[in-house]
Amino acid sequence: MLMLRRWSVRHAATLGRLYRWGARWMPRLAPLVRGLGTERSERLLRPLERSGKGLFFDCRMCGQCVLGHTGMACPMNCAKQLRNGPCGGVRADGGCEVNPGMRCVWLEAGDGRRRIEGSAQAPWLPPLDHRRGGQSTWIQVIAPDPQVPGVEPLQPQRAANSASTAAPPPASALEAVLRSGRFVVTVEIAPPDSADPSALLARAWPFRELADAINITDGAGGNCHMSSVAAASVLAAAGFEPVCQVACRDRNRIALQGDALGAAALGVRNVLCLTGDDVSQGDHPQAKPVFDLDAVNLLGVLHGMTARGTYASGRALEQPPRLFLGATANPFAPPYAQRVDNLERKIDAGARFIQTQFCFDLDRLRAFMDEVCRRGLHRRAAILVGAGTLSSARGLKWMAEHVPGVAVPDAVIARIAAATDQKSEGRRVCIETVQALQRLEGVAGVHLMGHRNEATLAQVIVEAGLRPAKPTIAAALPA
Numbered sequence: 001m002l003m004l005r006r007w008s009v010r011h012a013a014t015l016g017r018l019y020r021w022g023a024r025w026m027p028r029l030a031p032l033v034r035g036l037g038t039e040r041s042e043r044l045l046r047p048l049e050r051s052g053k054g055l056f057f058d059c060r061m062c063g064q065c066v067l068g069h070t071g072m073a074c075p076m077n078c079a080k081q082l083r084n085g086p087c088g089g090v091r092a093d094g095g096c097e098v099n100p101g102m103r104c105v106w107l108e109a110g111d112g113r114r115r116i117e118g119s120a121q122a123p124w125l126p127p128l129d130h131r132r133g134g135q136s137t138w139i140q141v142i143a144p145d146p147q148v149p150g151v152e153p154l155q156p157q158r159a160a161n162s163a164s165t166a167a168p169p170p171a172s173a174l175e176a177v178l179r180s181g182r183f184v185v186t187v188e189i190a191p192p193d194s195a196d197p198s199a200l201l202a203r204a205w206p207f208r209e210l211a212d213a214i215n216i217t218d219g220a221g222g223n224c225h226m227s228s229v230a231a232a233s234v235l236a237a238a239g240f241e242p243v244c245q246v247a248c249r250d251r252n253r254i255a256l257q258g259d260a261l262g263a264a265a266l267g268v269r270n271v272l273c274l275t276g277d278d279v280s281q282g283d284h285p286q287a288k289p290v291f292d293l294d295a296v297n298l299l300g301v302l303h304g305m306t307a308r309g310t311y312a313s314g315r316a317l318e319q320p321p322r323l324f325l326g327a328t329a330n331p332f333a334p335p336y337a338q339r340v341d342n343l344e345r346k347i348d349a350g351a352r353f354i355q356t357q358f359c360f361d362l363d364r365l366r367a368f369m370d371e372v373c374r375r376g377l378h379r380r381a382a383i384l385v386g387a388g389t390l391s392s393a394r395g396l397k398w399m400a401e402h403v404p405g406v407a408v409p410d411a412v413i414a415r416i417a418a419a420t421d422q423k424s425e426g427r428r429v430c431i432e433t434v435q436a437l438q439r440l441e442g443v444a445g446v447h448l449m450g451h452r453n454e455a456t457l458a459q460v461i462v463e464a465g466l467r468p469a470k471p472t473i474a475a476a477l478p479a
């Protein structure tokens with residue numbers, strides 16, 4: 001099956017032509033379908049479609065076939081069932097984050113699209129309508145039912161990001177500081193495994209007056225912790241500026257929209273939309289991954305709530321939430337050439353700030369940012385580049401091998417391994433990266449990460465000259 005799937009992508013140009021010819025020709029069968037009735041036609045077409053497309057494309061019969069937009073690679077074979085991939089966890093050899101033995105479906109989609117369209121850049125595809133699962137798409141091509149949702153690409157929500165429209169007042173303090181042009185500092189902390197908020201506040205405390213906002217992860221790595229909405233609201237109540245991370249892995253579109261309203265009601269204004277790591281690497285590998293939406297469609301849905309005041313269903317909200325929406329990007333995972341396409345789609349869907357994966361490779365970041373600036377994307381969304389430090393070369397190596405989407409060049413690991421004080425050397429590498437980011441065109445700030453490494457990150461902020469030392473931090477710094 002895999003061989004045939006590969007064959008189909010290799011012959012995507014021919015199959016694409018056949019596909020388009022079929023789409024033009026099939027409507028001639030409409031009188032036949034009307035004569036037989038929809039149900040009987042569906043019963044006839046379904047097995048034909050299942051076996052034909054199953055053989056060539058390993059088709060999973062989602063009922064909303066988008067092969068024409070995905071280079072003849074069926075996106076239902078993506079382990080996260082993304083309609084807008086790839087995710088940030090693609091392995092260095094192109095293997096899937098979840099099933100390393102399988103090449104990422106979205107790399108295949110890129111290859112196929114290049115053969116058909118001459119460009120790998122996929123359009124923004126709408127979310128799945130799960131009611132259609134197992135049904136025929138062909139019948140919709142022959143005799144479209146206006147009640148059945150289409151699969152046509154969605155249009156960029158340019159109005160929200162356009163420089164030509166008068167900017168609404170900032171939705172959050174983070175948005176305000178980004179608009180001021182100051183080099184922004186955000187940090188990421190993990191919420192505790194505790195019902196006591198004091199552990200969370202203790203982690204946030206080192207960043208008071210040093211960071212412009214604090215991200216709260218949402219079940220990072222598929223591990224269970226205090227909910228990100230609740231933790232973000234605890235921080236907001238304590239006077240911090242939180243960024244609530246929302247992963248599509250654990251909730252469907254009903255819960256995600258409810259959480260967005262709840263977050264806004266609790267004073268949380270910054271929401272970072274992620275697809276999320278798979279459950280297989282976490283502490284509950286037996287859990288059901290949801291992935292009802294992907295990050296791009298979650299952005300689209302939340303943008304609809306904030307800008308149009310409607311749920312995804314179209315039902316009006318009594319009071320729309322005021323949210324500053326963000327997304328992630330990973331310039332350090334393949335397919336490198338498509339990473340800016342991926343970013344552009346997220347901005348089209350409504351992202352106004354971007355936080356990237358850890359940067360240990362400035363050359364790769366420079367290539368990414370050159371293209372970002374060439375397309376003017378840095379003017380439509382603020383780009384905050386991820387940086388961080390671990391206390392040893394061994395820890396870094398482990399992260400590079402086990403954390404999806406993190407790439408650490410061997411030279412960086414060797415430099416830290418050769419140092420007598422590996423922790424200090426790791427911090428020095430991080431400071432050098434932060435200082436290089438300040439000089440890089442299009443970069444609006446830095447996003448610092450490091451698991452339970454708050455004191456070191458606070459030290460990096462001060463030593464990199466991003467913010468003056470607080471009296472408490474200054475006292476802790478070496479002379």
Ligand code: SF4
Pocket residue numbers: 077078079080081082085086087088089090091095096097098099103104105106107
């Ligand atoms: S790497 Fe990510 S996007 Fe690619 S197939 Fe696997 S889960 Fe899907």
